[in-house]
Amino acid sequence: xxxxxxxxxxxxxxxxxxxxxxxxxxxxxxxxxxxxxxxxxxxxxxxxxxxxxxxxxxxxxxxxxxxxxxxxxxxxxxxxxxxxxxxxxxxxxxxxxxxxxxxxxxxxxxxxxxxxxxxxxxxxxxxxxxxxxxxxxxxxxxxxxxxxxxxxxxxxxxxxxxxxxxxxxxxxxxxxxxxxxxxxxxxxxxxxxxxxxxxxxxxxxxxxxxxxxxxxxxxxxxxxxxxxxxxxxxxxxxxxxxxxxxxxxxxxxxxxxxxxxxxxxxxxxxxxxxxxxxxxxxxxxxxxxxxxxxxxxxxxxxxxxxxxxxxxxxxxxxxxxxxxxxxxxxxxxxxxxxxxxxxxxxxxxxxxxxxxxxxxxxxxxxxxxxxxxxxxxxxxxxxxxxxxxxxxxxxxxxxxxxxxxxxxxxxxxxxxxxxxxxxxxxxxxxxxxxxxxxxxxxxxxxxxxxxxxxxxxxxxxxxxxxxxxxxxxxxx
Amino acid sequence: xxxxxxxxxxxxxxxxxxxxxxxxxxxxxxxxxxxxxxxxxxxxxxxxxxxxxxxxxxxxxxxxxxxxxxxxxxxxxxxxxxxxxxxxxxxxxxxxxxxxxxxxxxxxxxxxxxxxxxxxxxxxxxxxxxxxxxxxxxxxxxxxxxxxxxxxxxxxxxxxxxxxxx
Numbered sequence: 001x002x003x004x005x006x007x008x009x010x011x012x013x014x015x016x017x018x019x020x021x022x023x024x025x026x027x028x029x030x031x032x033x034x035x036x037x038x039x040x041x042x043x044x045x046x047x048x049x050x051x052x053x054x055x056x057x058x059x060x061x062x063x064x065x066x067x068x069x070x071x072x073x074x075x076x077x078x079x080x081x082x083x084x085x086x087x088x089x090x091x092x093x094x095x096x097x098x099x100x101x102x103x104x105x106x107x108x109x110x111x112x113x114x115x116x117x118x119x120x121x122x123x124x125x126x127x128x129x130x131x132x133x134x135x136x137x138x139x140x141x142x143x144x145x146x147x148x149x150x151x152x153x154x155x156x157x158x159x160x161x162x163x164x165x166x167x168x169x170x171x172x173x174x175x176x177x178x179x180x181x182x183x184x185x186x187x188x189x190x191x192x193x194x195x196x197x198x199x200x201x202x203x204x205x206x207x208x209x210x211x212x213x214x215x216x217x218x219x220x221x222x223x224x225x226x227x228x229x230x231x232x233x234x235x236x237x238x239x240x241x242x243x244x245x246x247x248x249x250x251x252x253x254x255x256x257x258x259x260x261x262x263x264x265x266x267x268x269x270x271x272x273x274x275x276x277x278x279x280x281x282x283x284x285x286x287x288x289x290x291x292x293x294x295x296x297x298x299x300x301x302x303x304x305x306x307x308x309x310x311x312x313x314x315x316x317x318x319x320x321x322x323x324x325x326x327x328x329x330x331x332x333x334x335x336x337x338x339x340x341x342x343x344x345x346x347x348x349x350x351x352x353x354x355x356x357x358x359x360x361x362x363x364x365x366x367x368x369x370x371x372x373x374x375x376x377x378x379x380x381x382x383x384x385x386x387x388x389x390x391x392x393x394x395x396x397x398x399x400x401x402x403x404x405x406x407x408x409x410x411x412x413x414x415x416x417x418x419x420x421x422x423x424x425x426x427x428x429x430x431x432x433x434x435x436x437x438x439x440x441x442x443x444x445x446x447x448x449x450x451x452x453x454x455x456x457x458x459x460x461x462x463x464x465x466x467x468x469x470x471x472x473x474x475x476x
Numbered sequence: 477x478x479x480x481x482x483x484x485x486x487x488x489x490x491x492x493x494x495x496x497x498x499x500x501x502x503x504x505x506x507x508x509x510x511x512x513x514x515x516x517x518x519x520x521x522x523x524x525x526x527x528x529x530x531x532x533x534x535x536x537x538x539x540x541x542x543x544x545x546x547x548x549x550x551x552x553x554x555x556x557x558x559x560x561x562x563x564x565x566x567x568x569x570x571x572x573x574x575x576x577x578x579x580x581x582x583x584x585x586x587x588x589x590x591x592x593x594x595x596x597x598x599x600x601x602x603x604x605x606x607x608x609x610x611x612x613x614x615x616x617x618x619x620x621x622x623x624x625x626x627x628x629x630x631x632x633x634x635x636x637x638x639x640x641x642x
Contacts, residue, residue: 063610065611101635103632106628107628107629129618140633143633178587179583
């Protein structure tokens with residue numbers, strides 16, 4: 001074990017470029033801010049390539065602080081892909097809203113570094129620091145439209161509840177350290193297998209840890225912040241919250257419960273079982289009542305956290321594989337849907353009520369059809385990646401004989417069909433009430449949306465390659 | 477003699493911590509917290525962890541509490557905000573207090589007795605530096621990034637937007 005800096009090359013690129021962008025902001029001028037955005041995007045792509053090159057490595061690095069395994073690299077690539085798309089989608093948005101500032105990309109780079117550190121962390125201290133770097137950057141990003149009260153409200157709510165959940169997590173880490181005598185994952189795993197029945201303090205520590213992560217992934221009953229925060233945040237930041245931040249928390253949770261505490265599984269399945277049922281039910285039912293598409297997608301994101309928790313409740317390698325696959329599918333369809341909503345909205349984020357979608361189907365065919373593809377995938381209809389993801393996760397639960405959980409999951413997905421398909425019906429089968437001006441679709445956005453559609457459909461029809469990579473990733 | 481000093485500091489820490497929770501004015505709470513941190517520093521020193529004791533005074537009782545007082549001064553919380561909600565809070569909080577009190581007490585009773593002077597070895601500057609710049613090098617660096625993000629974030633939230641300056 002030595003200071004092998006190659007192991008954290010993607011993070012070094014992200015942090016180094018973040019600092020560089022920060023220094024360049026004042027000298028770049030008003031017009032140069034967009035160039036800083038492209039520079040950040042190039043950095044994210046470079047980090048992605050670096051993660052792919054590190055694929056075959058094994059073991060730990062930097063004095064046992066980070067793993068260098070396929071799981072870490074798979075998660076890194078997933079998170080970097082999400083951040084890269086969000087950076088590209090954010091550029092026209094920031095310009096339109098008059099807040100094109102290099103700081104946005106700087107914060108996004110640091111947040112991404114925090115996420116990838118969570119994915120490779122081999123020590124609770126690292127996991128915590130990665131999570132905090134992600135969270136603090138995201139609080140600020142949520143309040144980036146500082147002239148809009150909803151954005152400020154979103155940042156405040158997220159900040160206060162996020163700080164609160166951080167306290168839970170730290171208290172949990174303290175309990176685990178006190179019982180296991182170390183914060184290193186491997187040492188904790190050894191303590192778990194050596195002592196067998198660990199004292200109550202350890203269980204309390206793990207419980208508090210689950211509460212802390214529960215806040216981050218919006219697991220019911222800790223989801224109450226999510227709708228307001230998602231709705232108020234600028235649209236690209238909503239994508240980051242719903243995809244990047246949530247995926248990072250799930251990846252860390254997977255690592256802890258599948259790799260570190262495999263001996264604990266039986267005791268904790270029930271917690272995830274209950275969380276999954278509550279989250280799926282609340283998310284899907286509340287989404288039915290929404291009249292604003294951003295808020296509807298926020299509740300849909302809560303519901304999707306529930307489907308992912310079904311995989312956690314299954315607690316087997318197939319479940320872990322399913323979660324990784326679903327996180328990728330979820331990234332394609334959620335970022336895509338929110339990108340289309342962004343293009344269709346008007347400055348100041350006006351025009352995102354469901355009524356605004358009436359009759360636009362044949363007027364803006366590319367946008368309407370892409371939104372339909374993403375929504376169909378979110379609803380879990382076959383031939384899309386969303387369906388495949390759900391299928392793998394639910395089969396993992398069936399393998400563990402969690403029949404009731406699967407029945408509830410399928411029933412709540414059926415509720416989900418209604419509100420996803422309603423948007424499509426509004427777009428194609430209703431008359432427009434007004435004639436809003438045609439939205440401008442930048443070539444870069446067209447390319448991102450096209451790429452996301454491609455991902456949604458290709459992995460929906462031919463999931464084998466992605467599934468095989470996920471399979472390699474969960475061989476801890 | 478040692479025992480007397482221990483109980484003195486321990487009682488001071490517990491009483492001032494309770495004052496922090498129950499006092500009405502935030503400023504008094506913050507001042508009381510300084511005394512609490514100082515008392516804990518005293519306990520550290522008594523366990524021969526002199527470096528930790530000094531850090532406790534400089535960082536917590538010093539720097540962090542100055543920041544707390546600044547924030548309280550800037551926000552100027554009015555007294556009435558804190559009055560009137562207490563009984564309800566107490567009802568919600570008491571089961572949690574009892575539960576965590578029980579867990580901590582159990583942990584304390586179950587814990588093996590630490591060997592004499594072990595903290596003196598682990599709390600020495602050399603050992604702390606060794607841990608910080610070798611085993612915990614990466615977390616140390618990441619903490620730097622974390623603080624940088626916080627500074628940048630504070631600046632972004634207060635900076636004038638390009639659109640506003642036009």
